[in-house]
Amino acid sequence: MFCPQQNRIDIYCVLEKVLQQDTQGLERRLLKKIITLASNHMTETQEARNELKVAASNTLVTLARCYFSDVMLELVYHLELPEEFIFITLGNLSSTYALKCIPFVGMILKVMISMLALVKDSRMRQAFCGGKCQHFL
Numbered sequence: 777m778f779c780p781q782q783n784r785i786d787i788y789c790v791l792e793k794v795l796q797q798d799t800q801g802l803e804r805r806l807l808k809k810i811i812t813l814a815s816n817h818m819t820e821t822q823e824a825r826n827e828l829k830v831a832a833s834n835t836l837v838t839l840a841r842c843y844f845s846d847v848m849l850e851l852v853y854h855l856e857l858p859e860e861f862i863f864i865t866l867g868n869l870s871s872t873y874a875l876k877c878i879p880f881v882g883m884i885l886k887v888m889i890s891m892l893a894l895v896k897d898s899r900m901r902q903a904f905c906g907g908k909c910q911h912f913l
Contacts, residue, residue, distance in 0.1 A: 781828050784817065788831035795838045807843055811836065811850045818861040819854055833865040840869055844876045852880065855887045858894045860903035867903075 791810070802810075814832040840847040848869065854862050866884065870877045895901055 785831045819859045829861040863903040
């Protein structure tokens with residue numbers, strides 16, 4: 777049976793492995809397209825399974841090794857609406873690239889504090905506090 781989400785998950789897994797080897801030669805336009813697609817897949821509500829969101833999140837964390845500011849700016853753009861995988865990805869980025877996060881901390885905390893009242897369910901609270909992706913599979 778054809779499963780488009782499984783294909784996307786497989787593509788993200790292969791892409792992540794390729795990017796772990798070398799990300800520095802990416803064209804700017806391709807880089808932006810990958811970052812936008814991954815962040816959009818993470819913010820899809822009912823349509824996307826958690827496995828797809830995890831794969832997209834992992835791809836962004838891998839891309840951030842060389843293109844940290846691009847990835848972070850995309851996540852901050854999506855931060856206005858509380859979405860658990862945006863928080864999870866931010867948590868993974870901060871634990872993997874702590875020093876690179878420092879310039880963004882003030883801006884992220886300002887947005888997160890303003891949306892604290894919107895965080896109601898336990899999964900979102902865990903993500904808000906920096907829960908890892910593995911807990912959501």
